[in-house]
Amino acid sequence: MNADEAIQKINDRTAKVVVVGQGYVGLPVAMRAVEVGFCVVGFEASVERVESLLAGESYVGDISDDELTRALHGGYTPTADPAGLEGFDVAVISVPTPLRDGLPDLSYIEHAGRDLAAHMRPGACVILESTTYPGTTTELLGPILADASGLAEHEFFLGYSPERIDPGNPTHGLVNTPKVVSGSTPTGLGVVDAFFAMLVDQTVPVGSCAEAELVKLLENTFRHVNIALVNELAMFARDLDVDVWRAIDAAATKPFGYMKFTPGPGVGGHCLPIDPSYLAWRVKQHLGHTFRFVELANDVNEHMPDYVHDRVTAMLNRERKAVNGSRVLLLGLAYKKATSDWRESPSVHVAARLSASGADVRFCDPHIPDVNALHLADSMVPFSPEELAAADVVVVLVDHPEFDPAFIAEHAALVFDTKNLLAGHEFTGELL
Ligand SMILES: NC(=O)c1ccc[n+]([C@@H]2O[C@H](COP(=O)([O-])OP(=O)(O)OC[C@H]3O[C@@H](n4cnc5c(N)ncnc54)[C@H](O)[C@@H]3O)[C@@H](O)[C@H]2O)c1
Numbered sequence: 001m002n003a004d005e006a007i008q009k010i011n012d013r014t015a016k017v018v019v020v021g022q023g024y025v026g027l028p029v030a031m032r033a034v035e036v037g038f039c040v041v042g043f044e045a046s047v048e049r050v051e052s053l054l055a056g057e058s059y060v061g062d063i064s065d066d067e068l069t070r071a072l073h074g075g076y077t078p079t080a081d082p083a084g085l086e087g088f089d090v091a092v093i094s095v096p097t098p099l100r101d102g103l104p105d106l107s108y109i110e111h112a113g114r115d116l117a118a119h120m121r122p123g124a125c126v127i128l129e130s131t132t133y134p135g136t137t138t139e140l141l142g143p144i145l146a147d148a149s150g151l152a153e154h155e156f157f158l159g160y161s162p163e164r165i166d167p168g169n170p171t172h173g174l175v176n177t178p179k180v181v182s183g184s185t186p187t188g189l190g191v192v193d194a195f196f197a198m199l200v201d202q203t204v205p206v207g208s209c210a211e212a213e214l215v216k217l218l219e220n221t222f223r224h225v226n227i228a229l230v231n232e233l234a235m236f237a238r239d240l241d242v243d244v245w246r247a248i249d250a251a252a253t254k255p256f257g258y259m260k261f262t263p264g265p266g267v268g269g270h271c272l273p274i275d276p277s278y279l280a281w282r283v284k285q286h287l288g289h290t291f292r293f294v295e296l297a298n299d300v301n302e303h304m305p306d307y308v309h310d311r312v313t314a315m316l317n318r319e320r321k322a323v324n325g326s327r328v329l330l331l332g333l334a335y336k337k338a339t340s341d342w343r344e345s346p347s348v349h350v351a352a353r354l355s356a357s358g359a360d361v362r363f364c365d366p367h368i369p370d371v372n373a374l375h376l377a378d379s380m381v382p383f384s385p386e387e388l389a390a391a392d393v394v395v396v397l398v399d400h401p402e403f404d405p406a407f408i409a410e411h412a413a414l415v416f417d418t419k420n421l422l423a424g425h426e427f428t429g430e431l432l
Contacts, residue, residue: 001123332398
């Protein structure tokens with residue numbers, strides 16, 4: 001099958017699509033592909049997740065059970081059986097790319113590549129979506145696909161398209177966020193672009209896979225560095241007795257040359273604590289240089305939970321209370337507002353530090369009523385006047401919409417607000 005034929009199959013929606021990895025990124029892509037008319041196999045290594053999907057129970061906040069059930073009736077087949085990959089025309093890989101001992105762990109991409117290669121025909125198209133350092137698609141994935149399939153690299157199409165999903169964002173989703181697309185060859189780019197053009201309003205073709213890989217890391221490093229900047233500023237501003245929150249709001253009135261970032265208890269999720277380190281690793285590995293901005297941002301952001309711990313300790317001290325034995329209610333376990341994702345969440349680090357100092361730590365998060373980790377599940381409490389009032393100090397770590405600031409101000413005896421949620425309300429306590 002040549003590129004024109006591959007594009008034709010995409011355009012008339014007879015192309016068989018597989019999405020490898022049905023997580024926060026892969027599941028929404030699969031749902032959208034079904035919605036526009038493709039038959040889609042959601043290939044997922046976790047049997048537990050496949051069972052949940054088959055039962056119409058979504059574990060991804062942005063996908064409702066109704067949407068999943070509609071997809072199951074409309075051409076979506078979740079499976080953990082590699083036989084489901086047979087005869088695919090387009091494959092999207094959205095598997096984890098974690099750090100292991102501080103280094104990029106690309107083993108999930110390697111596995112996915114080998115699984116796909118075993119079922120790959122000439123003319124198939126493989127698109128990597130996992131976040132990774134520049135060079136991964138053509139230097140790692142391409143050779144794996146060719147070696148394991150026995151096909152020459154010109155017999156299949158290969159590309160990279162970064163995911164820009166922002167879990168919980170009510171305005172910008174997969175469809176209306178421009179999608180950067182790339183190919184290992186101009187014809188590969190044509191096929192990748194044709195596929196995503198069916199799924200999103202606007203594609204943004206770039207010159208190479210490495211360029212597209214860098215786009216994602218640039219976006220996330222930009223956020224990471226700017227959050228570190230305001231975090232460090234917040235700590236200094238307090239010592240200088242200046243209200244950093246009001247200064248940030250005032251600066252944000254500038255209509256050009258400024259972008260608003262706000263301080264917080266640290267960074268979390270699957271992107272910011274990890275992705276910049278992929279770029280730093282690549283720079284070190286290939287050029288021998290230290291990516292100083294990334295190192296500095298890591299240092300500042302990773303220490304924010306310590307800073308929160310120290311501020312809480314000092315606040316309790318002023319009340320003539322020791323942190324040891326005090327009841328601390330943490331509002332928000334997710335890594336950011338309106339999401340149920342608590343991977344790498346700074347709240348967990350704050351809790352660990354306070355627990356280590358002897359505090360009786362409880363969590364409240366309406367987006368995460370039930371967590372799998374037992375030690376956390378035991379300490380989950382409802383967002384109630386009783387819990388707020390019973391705490392020696394309430395720490396606002398996430399500005400979930402359910403956390404009514406007036407309610408917190410009314411019932412909590414002492415508040416440490418790391419998100420400026422209680423702005424404009426009378427309360428006893430302090431801002432970050
Ligand atoms: N979550 C986000 O907001 C976000 C945003 C942009 C990019 N990304 C990137 O997208 C990638 C995926 O992230 P995610 O948040 O969807 O992760 P996730 O952990 O939610 O989902 C990944 C899924 O892939 C499955 N999996 C792992 N290896 C597999 C294999 N060989 N075959 C089939 N399934 C396999 C896992 O079981 C898991 O369900 C990562 O590289 C991440 O950095 C994430």
